[in-house]
Amino acid sequence: MTQSVPVGDQPSNIELQIRELILKYISNPNSIILAVTAANTDMATSESLKVAREVDPDGRRTLAVVTKLDLMDAGTDAMDVLMGRVIPVKLGIIGVVNRSQLDINQKKPVADAIRDEYAFLQKKYPSLANRNGTKYLARTLNRLLMHHIRDCLPELKTRINVLAAQYQSLLSSYGEPVEDKSATLLQLITKFAAEYCNTIEGTAKYIETAELCGGARICYIFHETFGRTLESVDPLGGLTTIDVLTAIRNATGPRPALFVPEVSFELLVKRQVKRLEDPGLRCVELVHEEMQRIIQHCSNYSTQELLRFPKLHDAIVEVVTSLLRKRLPVTNEMVHNLVAIELAYINTKHPDFADACGLMNNNIEEQRRNRMRDQPSTVPRDKAAAGGSQTGPVSEQTEGGMGNWRGLLKKGEEALTGERPVPLNPLPASPQRGHAVNLLDVPVPVSRKLSAREQRDCEVIERLIKSYFLIVRKNIQDSVPKAVMHFLVNHVKDCLQSELVGQLYKTTLLDELLTESEDMAQRRNEAADMLKALQKASQVIAEIRETHLW
Template sequence: MTDSQQQHICVPVGDQPEDIEAQVQEMILSFISNPNSLILTVSPANSDLATSDALKLAREVDPDGRRTLLVVSKLDLMDAGTDALEVLLGRVIPVRLGIIGVVNRSQHDINTQKSLEDTVRDEHAFLQRHYPSLASRAGSRYLAKTLSRLLMHHIRDCLPELKTRVTVLSAQYQARLNSYGQPVEDHSATLLQIVTKFASDYCNTIEGTARYIQTSELCGGARICYIFHETFGRTLQSIDPLGGLTELDILTAIRNATGPRPALFVPEVSFELLVKRQIKRLEEPSMRCVELVHEELQRIIQHCSSYSTQELIRFPKLHDSIVEVVTGLLRKRLPVTNEMVHNLVAIELAYINTKHPDFTDAAQVSASVNSQQVVICPLQQVLSFIIYSAWVNGRNRAEALDGGKRWKNEKVAEERIPPAGFGSPSKSQAINLLDSAMPVSRKLSSKEQRDCEIIQRLIKCYFLIVRKSIQDSVPKTVMHFLVNFVKEHLQSELVGQLYKQGLLQELLIESQDTAQQRTEVAQMLEVSAEAFVL
């Protein structure tokens, strides 16, 4: 790399491309950037070394100058009264491998066909006259010996590392070549081998025994377990047993279950109606659990084709067909699993088992509260009736003295106004009492409050029983009807769909990229073997 070359390529000449300078610099850098290469930099003595383009490029890749040798040419063309002694001694530009001065052949020497022996003799004479202290360490002959010595030592130092690198590269190329496989000869055996390996890798990913285990995220069976016990489990636990159920809803259900007669006891029909409404809320998260597991089983297909079964990259049509078969199998099992999970909730709704062992205690508590109501309510009714009768009789006797029309008018008015002890509803409240729903703003009586509490306690107790059952049954159902079924029937489904004589040739067509890469890797492996021998 010389400064004269750098200067000649700054401006394109003739048919040279406009970016000739950039191309040459890129070519030079591609060689000198290699840490195993030696850099020979040539700069003329009659120019300023501080502006040397060659030294500038060498400094970019070798800032310490460990691989750089500087040659100072044209010592005989320096201005009179000047020399390059300071430069040759390394006091201007420090270079680790040394600085050697030479005298070039002139154009006149070339024209007159001056021999190399005469050129070397004249060069030595010039160095003896102008640089006597450096004459033994300068000149073309010394440069040739130095370059040979540096190259030999450099090869000796780099050879062990180079051998190691060649060995590693050979092993890598051999592994890549093995991954591409040999050209297919027995299509039937090859197809069965690939299908069996894929099915095994798929099942192993679910079981957690796959060779390629991810560390960045949950995959396969681990994610399914997380869906069951974290996503699905926490979702069910977050559902409030009484969520969306107001006291007005409870009282309305109680009244609708009693018909035209006031109720002395809390009707069982109202409890069943309300608890079914709450149990129904468990169906949506259960169906979502099935959907999440189905999505994970679909993701395992991509995981196996990317990490576990390299042959699928080699045969793209076979890869697409396997994905289609597995996806179809999952799609067929999804409605079956959904139906079974739907039936789990429907089974709970079909029969409210109030004799459930875990429900007995709550039922006994509610029964004791009901028994208190039976005693209190009749007593209140009797007392109210006695007070009301006395008030009416006293009023009638007092007004009988007035007689006539005045008595009749007041009697009619009094019959329309209830006694103070029973409350006096306004006109709007009287209208609301005829509606099917309870007025929202009305304060509940003590009996109504107790009825609500009884129903709420029973609903919560029974809901927790059903939720526990659903939380346990849904994962089991999904495993049986979806996950385990796919594991058990995957290989037979693949063989039945793909192992057909008419499809063998088409499915095992190798991609062009794989064939080309196999050829390139085989060539690189051969070159590596030759380099190791050398």
């Protein structure tokens, strides 16, 4: 029966606190509930039985105890209660007579109290004397406990074994106390270096399933991120027709050029090739970031022993980070040189470029023939202009040794020479002179429409730039990943262990690096004690046999 009214300085919710305390224990399905009720109260209003019914509605683990049988009113007895006629309880109802407060004050022995209790039961309840009393209650509780243990034994064994395995794993993660610090340090360094390299190679023990990491992510950076970025670079991006025309004119000097100058092509194609450097440097940066992430991956999944030694963990991270930091400028410089190499020599004899020039050469020649065929033969000026261009084939024959590149430019010039309009009246030269004066302020007039020759010159240069740019882009797409692998990834893999050993494997650093965290030793001891207790419990359960039940 719980206390309902606070007394003295007790909290106002004393009833609720007591109830919660009782429920905390009797809610356990493996517990036996002892519901105690005084005989001089109404069993129908018993608070203990009421609470027991809440967690054990079937009464399978509830035993009722009726106390104070000697204090019942004259003319009344607990016969009906003890027989289970008032409130039936499956585990039974047992009546007892405890020592009174006077007996306690007078220090009456427990043996005398039990003897007097038995005498009272023989006198008052002779037919029930052998099924009541403190002795019978003790034997009944022992019997119930043994039956209950046997019923719960399989589940208890399973739970103990599971907990023992968990604590064994936990204890293993804490590691044994360090005896040989030198060997332990070398072992941890070697294991970390091996796991770092294995993560790059894809042979690590712990494979990440949530996202790409290590070598797989580096591969993705090379062939997806970097590759797509290069493919998205427009060969003619940032280059307008006016830019091309301006470069052509600047390359001719003070004299008008008969042919498109080669230097204009080189000037413009170098400008476009230079744009491939930034994606290459970004590729290096992404690989560097991934190799930095591998450090954390190894710490979390592969070498948990490092968590025991936070100073060693920090030192390893610092050494690897420093090594990566040292390799970054070397790799960036190599990527810069790869682009600089392409800029240093524009190989117009490259087989792929020569093939492209030949194809464009044929297209331009065919277009020229089509235009000449479609021109009206009644225009004498056009005929004269076309006749004036006959020196072109002669020049082409004399310079044919320069290959398709020169031939392409010359044929383009020839085609344009036939189309360029010849003014009927050459006298009005002042507009041309006035226009030349304006060129001092605006080198290329952008307000007027380009002539046919200017348009053709620009188209030729743009096609050549695009053809050569694609060749260089293909080279860069192949060479940058190789450079990153050689100067950054493989170099770190090859030098990592020697770098760690050289920086950390020192006698003066042993004690500092192998200092455990403050609570590691305490947690190890607690886990060891808990493991011993579970092993002992498992042994006790294994020894339980059929025993005599009272």
